[in-house]
Amino acid sequence: MNVFALSGILIGTTSTAMAVLMILIGKEKLHHIWGLFCTAVAVWGFGAYQIATTSNIAQAELWWRITHLGVIFIPILFMHFVSEFLKLKNKPFIVSLYTLGFLFLALNAKGDLFIASMRWVFNQFYYDSPPGIFYIPFTFFFIGLVILSHYILWRALRTATGLKKKQIQYFFAGMLVSFAGGSLSFLPVYGIDFYPIFNLFAFLYTPILTFAILRKQLFDIRLVLTQFLVGAIAILLLFNFFTSSSFFEYAWKGTLFVAFLLAGYLLIKSVLNEIRIREQLEEALTKLKELDKAKSEFLSIASHQLRAPLTAIKGYLSMLMEGTYGTVGEQQKRPMQNVYDSNERMIKLVNDLLNISRIESGKVEMKMEEGSVEKILESVVQELQVKAHEKRLDLVFEKPQSPLSLFRFDKEKMRNVVLNLVDNAIHYTEQGSVKVQARQTAQNTIISVTDTGLGMREEEIARLFQSFTRGETGNRAWAEGSGLGLYIAKQFVALHRGRIWAESKGQGKGSTFFVELPLA
Structure with a gap:
């Protein structure tokens, strides 16, 4: 039995099994379409087997015509399947495809318009070569429809999530082992005698997609592709082993085969471990997101x-x-x-x-309006003067030498930011002063709040703007608060496309907080 015959019997057997499975358990229109697709592939497979095992030219031509009963409808049924899977409203297009399919079928029935002649190839079987005049447009029709259907799937993949995304990934994995290889079977028709060796792996296509359609939970596509790669290479090595001509050749090819099986097992095991760890991390992340939402x-x-x-x-x-x-x-x-x-x-x-x-x-509403940041600073300093006076601190707003330019910002939120900074400065300062300043560059307005208070270390500054966080010195001090003020200030500043940061020379040396806002 040659490789073409072996591939045919494998394709025919697996596709028939998948078609029967769809008939028995399929309940949706999608399942019925896929069952018909599997039937078309089975006709191709069993037909290829008969072609590969006959040396009678008349029988070969008959089986090529029978095989094309399936081949003609493979791309049409797949496009129909894709349309149903993605719920596309393209019924007129699908009807036109079936119309063309039946036209090609009629041309295939007899005469030389579709299959013109038979040619003995690879010293093994007859091929439908050279083609009839209408076989050329059929070839473009077949390959073009396969490309179009997968392009539609690729576009859907970019926005798909969850199970649907994994199903489409499986469709592409199946395409690599079937359509990509099966399409090369057209080459001998046009006199390019490339042996259809890749048909040997096409039997995997219908089981892979049937699995993807019926299963509610799918394995990671990387595992499937790894298993396929290992299996495909193992088949080739085994086939190579049986073609040995001497004891020495059997020995080294057998050793190579066994070594590869061991390496393949270890590779699949490592991929499984990686996937298991990733799934555990994804599960933990999902739970974390649920808790965060709650x-x-x-x-x-x-x-x-x-x-x-x-x-x-x-x-x-x-x-x-x-x-x-x-x-x-x-x-x-x-x-x-x-x-x-x-x-x-x-x-x-x-x-x-x-x-x-x-x-x-994400429900923060921004009320952007033109205003003066100086007025905001004056208002906050005036409001907190009593608190500063109670601690015997000097709270000073140093006005810029020339008035600052007006620009658009959310007055309420910027007031909240400045209030938090000045209030914190008063809280963390036992003696001395708190100074508020503002200046402008060509692109930005920069607000600074400087105190002579407790100061901070570098590592404290790094986590200062996280929620429910305060400086270590503040945790030991008398300062009140939840540790939310600076986190909120950072978020409000970010909504203005600005930035906020702190500087300190160390503990006991005071701190300066800066807010930078773009003028445009």
Whole structure:
């Protein structure tokens, strides 16, 4: 039995099995189309076997015509399958393809318009060569339709996810071992006597795609391709072994075959381990994303639920302290002020949590309008003067020598950024001053907040703008806060396409925070 006959019986047997499988368990239109495709491939396979085993020219011509009953409809049924798989609305196009298919089928029935003659090739069997006049457009039709269907799949692959993405990857893997090799079978028709050796691997096509269609969970495509590569090389080595002509040749070819099987096993095992580790990492990442999403949802819901009662507490406390409900004694004022301050800190924390939930869900709205950053700085410094005075700190805004140019920014968010920076500077400074400055270059506005406070080390600065993070010195100090302010400030600055960073010469040497915003 020659290789062409062996490939034919393999293709015919596997494709028939896949067609029967689709008939038995297929429930969808997609399954029925694929069953017909497998039937067409089976006709090609069994026909090739008969062609490869006969030396009678009349029988060879008959079997070539029978084989083309399948060959003609292989690209048409595959395009129909792709259209159904991707839910494409192209029924007129599919109908026109079947019309052309039946036209080619009629031309194939008899005469020399499709199959013109037979030619003895490779000293083994007859080939339908040279072609009839209509066989040439059929060849372009076959190859063009295969390319078009895979181009459509490739475009779908770019946006596909999950199971569908893996299925398309399997389709391409199958294409490499079938259409790519099977299409070379046209070469002898046109006098290019290239032996159809690649047909030997085409039997894998229908099982690979049937597996991809029916399975809800697919193995990693790299594993399939590795197994295919190892299997294909092993088949070639085994075939090479049986063609040996001496004991010595049997010995070294047998040794090579066994060594390759061992190496192939180790290769597949390593790929399996890599895939297993990657799947574990992907599973962990998925769970992490779910937890992160749940955290963001919880923060959003909890913050909204807390905001209303905290606002009410603030309102009633203000009225009590102002004497709306009667005179408040000096002895009660201090505890009430402490409660009010604690409530303010809680409101700030709730607002920070709300900001984080909006940032992480991508729901931050930017209200860009032209304004003066100097006014923002003056307002913040004025607001925090009382707090600085309580700590006996000098809080100074050094105005630039000439007014800064107006530019577009979100005033509320930039005020939040500057407020956080100045508030932090006051918190982390025991004595000395906090200085706020602003200047402009040709492209940017640069805001700086400098303090004479606790200072930081390089490693502290590196993680300073992460959520729920503070400098190590701050953790040991009396400073209040959740560690969210700088993280939120960084996100707000990033939304302006700017950057924020900190500099410090070390612990006890103060710090300077910079915000750089583009003017355009």
